[in-house]
Amino acid sequence: xxxxxxxxxxxxxxxxxxxxxxxxxxxxxxxxxxxxxxxxxxxxxxxxxxxxxxxxxxxxxxxxxxxxxxxxxxxxxxxxxxxxxxxxxxxxxxxxxxxxxxxxxxxxxxxxxxxxxxxxxxxxxxxxxxxxxxxxxxxxxxxxxxxxxxxxxxxxxxxxxxxxxxxxxxxxxxxxxxxxxxxxxxxxxxxxxxxxxxxxxxxxxxxxxxxxxxxxxxxxxxxxxxxxxxxxxxxxxxxxxxxxxxxxxxxxxxxxxxxxxxxxxxxxx
Numbered sequence: 001x002x003x004x005x006x007x008x009x010x011x012x013x014x015x016x017x018x019x020x021x022x023x024x025x026x027x028x029x030x031x032x033x034x035x036x037x038x039x040x041x042x043x044x045x046x047x048x049x050x051x052x053x054x055x056x057x058x059x060x061x062x063x064x065x066x067x068x069x070x071x072x073x074x075x076x077x078x079x080x081x082x083x084x085x086x087x088x089x090x091x092x093x094x095x096x097x098x099x100x101x102x103x104x105x106x107x108x109x110x111x112x113x114x115x116x117x118x119x120x121x122x123x124x125x126x127x128x129x130x131x132x133x134x135x136x137x138x139x140x141x142x143x144x145x146x147x148x149x150x151x152x153x154x155x156x157x158x159x160x161x162x163x164x165x166x167x168x169x170x171x172x173x174x175x176x177x178x179x180x181x182x183x184x185x186x187x188x189x190x191x192x193x194x195x196x197x198x199x200x201x202x203x204x205x206x207x208x209x210x211x212x213x214x215x216x217x218x219x220x221x222x223x224x225x226x227x228x229x230x231x232x233x234x235x236x237x238x239x240x241x242x243x244x245x246x247x248x249x250x251x252x253x254x255x256x257x258x259x260x261x262x263x264x265x266x267x268x269x
Contacts (some may be wrong), residue, residue: 001076001077001079001080001083001084001181002079002080002083004045004080004083005079005082005083005084005086005087005136006086007083007087008038008041008042008083008084008085008088009038009083009084009085009087009088009091009175009263010087010090010091011037011041011101012034012035012038012041013031013034013035013087013088013091013100014091015037016030016034016037016189017030017091017097017100020033021097021100021156022092022100024156027099028099028102028218030097030099030100030101031099031100031103031104032102032103034088034100034176035169035172035173035176036099036190037174038084038166038168038172038175039169039172040147042080042168042172042227043168045080045197046167046168049073049076049077052073054254057082061172063257065074071218072124073210073212074212074213074216077171077212078208078209078212078217081171081174081175081208082084082103082126082201082210083184084171084175084176084179085178085179085197085200085204086193086197087196088101088176088178088179089179089182089193089196090193090225091179091185092183093183093186093188093189093190094190095186096126098125098126101176101179101180101183101251102125104173104176104177104179104180105121105124105125105180105184106121106130107111107177107180108124108177108180108181108184109118109121109124111145111148119144124184126183126188130137134268138261138262140263142257142261142262144256145257145260145261146253146254146257149207149210149253149256149257150253151251151252152174152211152212153171153210153214153249153253155170156214156215156218157214157215157217157218158210158218158244159215159218159268160214160215160216160217160218160219160222161218161219161221161222166220167211167214167218168215170215171208171211171212171215172192174207174208174211175208176252178200178204181196181200182196182199182200185199185268187199194243196222197269199264199267199268202259202260202263202264202267203256203257203259203260203263203264204255204256205255206255206259207256208262209252209254210249210250210252210253210256211249212247213229213245213248213249213252214245214246214249215244215247217242217245217246218242219243220238220241220242221238221239221242
């Protein structure tokens, strides 16, 4: 799955760079077109996995059983996501095209420097002079990050409810935002990418794990309704397991925000 993520992520950025980089109208939307390509590549796998996990979910009860049933899918998602992050980071720096992840850089600035987004984008885009990020207190930064992560979790749930595999949009988007952050942290220096990946994966892995758990929960709920209806006993089991998964995801998000604010800075500045 790591290799699949590397392949899909690389193809997404390269195709956008080849076909849209010089387009007067679409070049400014490159950041979203990258995600669109990544979604198209990943959708068949996501649909199959969510469907398979929902079928498993009908026969398990209890927190530990839910974890045993779905941990393999979670690890598969994580390796796929890591492949996205590495490939996005690598090609973003190699191609030196600031439009490729332009919306992602804006998102980074909205989280880290909400008071001056335009100046932040100008400073952190390729060719800018990268310095420190914002001046928020640790507690304020903790709640800002947690609030943003909860919003992402809610959107992940909604997307996966509407269409079981639809959560791949949120997951690919977060991989691209982390890739933009890695580019900023490394000052767009390719040899620093491994350090950048390590810096953001310390809190990124638990954070993204929470989104994947949410995506699984929403996808299983949607497929469960379609397969069993709302009056079937199997559907009750699915609902209980979905609640377990969402509770776990929320706890992980709180821990991830704490790691990002209080632990990661101890190792990286």
